[in-house]
Amino acid sequence: MDDPTTAQAGTPPRAEVVAIGDELVTGQCVDTNSAWLAGALGAAGCAVGRVTVIGDGQADVVDALRAACLRSRVVVTTGGLGPTVDDRTRAACAELAGVRSYFDEAAWRDIEALFRAMGRPDPSKIAPSNRLQAEFPVGSRVLPNRCGTAPGFALEVGNATLFALPGVPHEMRAMWQEQVVPHLATLAGGALHSRLLHVIGCTEAQLGERIGDFMAEGAATRVGITASQGQLTIRVLGFDAAQVDAIAGTLRHEVGALLVYEGHHSLADELVQRLRARGVSLATAESCTGGLLGGAITACPGASEVFLGGFVTYSDAAKARDLGVDPELIAEYGAVSEPVAAAMAQGVAERTGARIGVSITGVAGPTGGTPAKPVGTVCFGLSVDGAISSTERRFGALGRELVRQRSVREALLQVVRSLRGID
Amino acid sequence: MDDPTTAQAGTPPRAEVVAIGDELVTGQCVDTNSAWLAGALGAAGCAVGRVTVIGDGQADVVDALRAACLRSRVVVTTGGLGPTVDDRTRAACAELAGVRSYFDEAAWRDIEALFRAMGRPDPSKIAPSNRLQAEFPVGSRVLPNRCGTAPGFALEVGNATLFALPGVPHEMRAMWQEQVVPHLATLAGGALHSRLLHVIGCTEAQLGERIGDFMAEGAATRVGITASQGQLTIRVLGFDAAQVDAIAGTLRHEVGALLVYEGHHSLADELVQRLRARGVSLATAESCTGGLLGGAITACPGASEVFLGGFVTYSDAAKARDLGVDPELIAEYGAVSEPVAAAMAQGVAERTGARIGVSITGVAGPTGGTPAKPVGTVCFGLSVDGAISSTERRFGALGRELVRQRSVREALLQVVRSLRGID
Helix, strand or coil: CCCCCCCCCCCCCEEEEEEECHHHHCCCCCCCHHHHHHHHHHHCCCEEEEEEEECCCHHHHHHHHHHHHHHCCEEEEECCCCCCCCCCHHHHHHHHHCCCEEECHHHHHHHHHHHHHCCCCCHHHCCHHHHHHHEEECCCEEECCCCCCCCEEEEEECCEEEEEECCCHHHHHHHHHHHHHHHHCCCCCCCCEEEEEEECCCCHHHHHHHHHHHCCCCCCCEEEEEEECCEEEEEEEECCHHHHHHHHHHHHHHHHHHEEEECCCCHHHHHHHHHHHHCCCEEEEECCCCCHHHHHHCCCCCHHHCEEEEEECCCHHHHHHHHCCCHHHHHHHCCCCHHHHHHHHHHHHHHHCCCEEEEEEECCCCCCCCCCCCCCEEEEEEEECCEEEEEEEECCCCCHHHHHHHHHHHHHHHHHHHHHHCC | CCCCCCCCCCCCCEEEEEEECHHHHCCCCCCCHHHHHHHHHHHCCCEEEEEEEECCCHHHHHHHHHHHHHHCCEEEEECCCCCCCCCCHHHHHHHHHCCCEEECHHHHHHHHHHHHHCCCCCHHHCCHHHHHHHEEECCCEEECCCCCCCCEEEEEECCEEEEEECCCHHHHHHHHHHHHHHHHHHHCCCCCEEEEEEECCCCHHHHHHHHHHHCCCCCCCEEEEEEECCEEEEEEEECCHHHHHHHHHHHHHHHHHHEEEECCCCHHHHHHHHHHHHCCCEEEEECCCCCHHHHHHCCCCCHHHCEEEEEECCCHHHHHHHHCCCHHHHHHHCCCCHHHHHHHHHHHHHHHCCCEEEEEEECCCCCCCCCCCCCCEEEEEEEECCEEEEEEEECCCCCHHHHHHHHHHHHHHHHHHHHHHCC
């Protein structure tokens, strides 16, 4: 019989993530932990087949965990380890394993120490319900939490190893790195390798026809395409690093000049790396994006070497006062126009002394559109060593946030392209 | 026998979401669609019990959909409707329903029309593989896609109605609103009602003890707590609006002064609403957050009425040049210090004429920390009608992005609080 939980030589162990919390199945929060864990499990050599998101009800949690433990060798849960009565992961795992819970004195001392470190030395100030967080199913290996009061635990359930981690992202990530990764190293073989190629300039269907021969189901190295915010990403995934590299190389040749960049980092990271490599400085002038372009650039390590500053000129007055845009230009063409975008880029480059100035001014919506400039109309300005240019894009009625995100991406892309002409 | 897919009078139909795509189970993308759909299903009167995220493999998709259709009355999928061979939702649904696929001429004409609207009038330029997107399982009701080339479909599978929607978020959302909501209105009763109370100033455990009596499992109205980025949110959920309101009222009384605000909107939205109600203007000066505070404020409808602009002064030179911060102050106390934060807030208020100026300067990490100012140290300045104040917070080693997000939240919170003293 084919038992999926029995590791075969050379076959990566199958893994699943179970994210627990009413806030996730009601739409109150986006589940970011599962994507992070899926990536981390792949890097640790596991093949992730499924993510299940389930509410706090104990019966539902037990049901989801039971199915996951039957299908997979490694099951990772997040959430439900807090100190309140809606935190039922501990009880659900005990029920699943058919064991009682016990109070772990060492874990409790760690929790008390954490409270002391947080400046609450008086033990009577610790809520009694925090004691719940030191209860574990019998047979658990406790996973200490250096960043918070919720310890995790590892428990064998049938052929599966279940890791219960907290839902707070930075606590979960630290516990993963320090407690789970060393354990998985004994289970898994090589890591899952992946290459990402980001392309622009064709439709998804056209790209699919160009590289369709590589996308057959069941291949050891899996090739896929994702469309997101006007950019296509080709994904090459497999446990054989040499094969992944070889296929990525062929695909790179296949897409040719459509390739914008390669790798798991963001477009903003790519831009900052290229600016640093060339020693080129950048400044931003933003209207409808309100600072998101500067926020994206400063998310990248090393941005301070090349980013000279940004201006959020949300009003006409600010465009004139802070960037020196001629008010008559705004009166004649409107704040959302190529001439004003060009003047903003020129102004921010001159004011900061940056070699490249980039600007965004647009109608993000939902209101403010006109027949001539419908919602989704966004103008971009670029000043490169004093040479000024501008473009207009129409993103359509994507909604305010998507128009803003597309605008940030377009501005980053324009700067990346402009660097091709710079040494 | 208890059949979960048979709607009982007064019981909301059970619903599930199945998100499909290798990019989701490998961690390449965060699945934001499922949270959006979970919220939308609740608003449409369904009780969402589970979200399953699954790769592109057809057997896995069929397996996940079969289980979902057995458990739930309504199943919504996203993804796998593109034109490439890794898009297998159409084929998986046909296999699940045990039917063949057919080519839908009307849907194909819609796709051709969309290409024409996108400026590609030459039909020979449409990739032949786009024809795949007009193939549906026999028995489907086609759901036209106004925003993209991937039509969706609705299909009855056993007692369940399955809605297959595209994975591109704005296409999925438009299709949901226009095609799915009208259909669900005939299935479901009243909407799921929810109230959110956002509190600050106690631990999760302390809050849990204060309101634990309301959190029993199995209650018709469910009360839970979520901790996120230093803020606690109490969630009251149920299909009986009057009961939800009554419990929210009692909880509001229970938490008293810990309550920051109520509702499903963001803290930035709350701030912009309060600024508009009082006619108070705001300007921002940011260092380590690089524009994210301005970005958060301008995400809110009506921000242009009160937001006078922002400065991203990432370097010492920019702080002096754009905000008038005395370079000697920076030399004496360092760029991350309360005196500099205060001077930045004063400078941005004076420069823009805003009644409130708020500033952020900090060490987001991963480098730049010192023993006196470790990574995670962030200083905030506030100028309210000329009265200047400053604070320092230590967020610890959360990682660069979380320190930046916590900083934005803290700045918003400080401005919200400062408004209590303003008419």
